Amino acid sequence: MTETLHIVGGGMAGAEAAWQAAQAGIDVVIHEMRPGTGTFAHKSGDLAEMVCSNSFRSDDDEQNAVGLLHWEMRAAGSLIMEMADTHRLPAGGALAVDREAFSQGVTNRLMSHPKISREDTEITSLPEEGHWIFATGPLTSDALGQAIRAETGAEALAFFDAIAPIVHFDSIDLTKAWFQSRYDKGETEAERTAYLNCPMDRAQYEAFIDALLAAEKTAFHEGETAGYFDGCLPIEVMAERGRETLRHGPMKPVGLTNPHAPEVKSHAIVQLRRDNALGTLYNIVGFQTKMKYGAQTDVFRMIPGLENARFARLGGIHRNTFLNSPTLLDAELRLKSRPHIRFAGQITGVEGYVESSAMGLLAGRLSAAAILGRALPALPATTATGALVTHITGGAEAKTFQPMNVNFGLFPPVEGLKGGRRGRRDRYKGYTDRAKADWTGWLGAAG
Numbered sequence: 313m314t315e316t317l318h319i320v321g322g323g324m325a326g327a328e329a330a331w332q333a334a335q336a337g338i339d340v341v342i343h344e345m346r347p348g349t350g351t352f353a354h355k356s357g358d359l360a361e362m363v364c365s366n367s368f369r370s371d372d373d374e375q376n377a378v379g380l381l382h383w384e385m386r387a388a389g390s391l392i393m394e395m396a397d398t399h400r401l402p403a404g405g406a407l408a409v410d411r412e413a414f415s416q417g418v419t420n421r422l423m424s425h426p427k428i429s430r431e432d433t434e435i436t437s438l439p440e441e442g443h444w445i446f447a448t449g450p451l452t453s454d455a456l457g458q459a460i461r462a463e464t465g466a467e468a469l470a471f472f473d474a475i476a477p478i479v480h481f482d483s484i485d486l487t488k489a490w491f492q493s494r495y496d497k498g499e500t501e502a503e504r505t506a507y508l509n510c511p512m513d514r515a516q517y518e519a520f521i522d523a524l525l526a527a528e529k530t531a532f533h534e535g536e537t538a539g540y541f542d543g544c545l546p547i548e549v550m551a552e553r554g555r556e557t558l559r560h561g562p563m564k565p566v567g568l569t570n571p572h573a574p575e576v577k578s579h580a581i582v583q584l585r586r587d588n589a590l591g592t593l594y595n596i597v598g599f600q601t602k603m604k605y606g607a608q609t610d611v612f613r614m615i616p617g618l619e620n621a622r623f624a625r626l627g628g629i630h631r632n633t634f635l636n637s638p639t640l641l642d643a644e645l646r647l648k649s650r651p652h653i654r655f656a657g658q659i660t661g662v663e664g665y666v667e668s669s670a671m672g673l674l675a676g677r678l679s680a681a682a683i684l685g686r687a688l689p690a691l692p693a694t695t696a697t698g699a700l701v702t703h704i705t706g707g708a709e710a711k712t713f714q715p716m717n718v719n720f721g722l723f724p725p726v727e728g729l730k731g732g733r734r735g736r737r738d739r740y741k742g743y744t745d746r747a748k749a750d751w752t753g754w755l756g757a758a759g
């Protein structure tokens with residue numbers, strides 16, 4: 313019990329890994345380079361700071377793979393999920409949080425734990441010995457990135473991620489916008505009115521698309537290529553794929569009725585979701601962008617209801633790096649060339665807050681077991697956590713490996729269930745029922 317677990321990076325994965333290991337009785341040191349060494353996206357030195365969306369996506373644990381991952385993490389005593397539930401905001405069927413209160417809550421819980429300490433230092437090399445988890449995320453520092461590349465002998469893969477703008481609520485015109493969740497989804501009035509909706513007719517939509525396509529965009533640096541993760545495409549990239557693409561994506565008008573003109577069917581609708589508990593900030597859902605700042609204000613103020621919008625944050629684009637995990641990591645997230653080092657979070661090639669946290673949860677438990685001299689049972693690939701780690705550590709094709717959200721396509725089929733769209737509800741329920749039983753069994757066997 314004298315061996316210490318060192319965790320590099322205090323994001324979602326690092327925070328969850330620290331909590332899981334400490335709860336198992338292991339002494340943990342979190343090495344976080346912020347706030348001394350910052351990034352373009354982070355604004356504070358808090359742990360588990362949210363830099364993109366404030367949503368953990370669907371909370372449906374029967375029909376959605378990420379909702380199932382929520383369920384598994386809660387069952388495993390996840391700190392990230394506990395704080396997400398504590399600082400939850402109305403978001404229809406999704407789990408959205410007050411981002412500042414959430415990260416402060418995570419920071420306070422970790423720093424008050426008797427087994428956890430923090431060092432505000434930048435780690436720039438891979439250690440020769442000890443027990444380590446690297447959870448440095450997609451914004452891994454240049455120095456550490458170079459050390460990882462030198463060790464693995466492989467170039468870190470890259471894709472480009474974008475963040476959406478945030479609007480001050482009091483600058484939104486409520487004579488044009490209205491509160492409603494799609495299909496009035498939610499059990500409470502707050503959930504059923506969790507989104508602000510801004511309608512467009514056909515002419516407004518076409519003018520918006522024209523402006524979007526013509527707007528000045530952020531240029532890439534020499535040698536960079538724009539390989540985007542499909543789950544986080546900039547809106548202008550979607551528009552370039554076809555003028556109707558946005559109408560079938562973040563601007564789809566279905567399931568919503570404009571109370572200002574109930575007889576008029578909107579051609580497209582822009583949705584905004586509350587970004588903090590006070591309700592003073594709203595983010596534009598799905599509106600990641602690489603437009604330059606001046607162009608953003610001009611284009612987004614074309615949206616009905618946002619003509620006088622004031623922006624608390626404009627969108628942006630950044631380069632993410634991640635490991636070719638199918639080649640470099642073993643099934644327990646260990647670097648094959650240095651098995652005393654594990655990786656967790658987005659740097660392993662998972663995409664999303666929840667997926668990153670789940671890899672941190674698993675890495676923390678595996679590291680604690682190793683220090684205690686115990687072996688955990690094999691993680692069932694039938695669980696959401698197991699399906700995800702199986703994919704990134706060997707299930708995916710190494711030559712075409714790209715960041716992946718959890719989804720039912722990663723799960724082994726359930727025998728006897730009908731395929732296709734008509735059998736989808738029963739099939740998804742079959743996946744989640746099986747996963748819950750297998751995850752509960754694994755937790756019991758793991759101790």
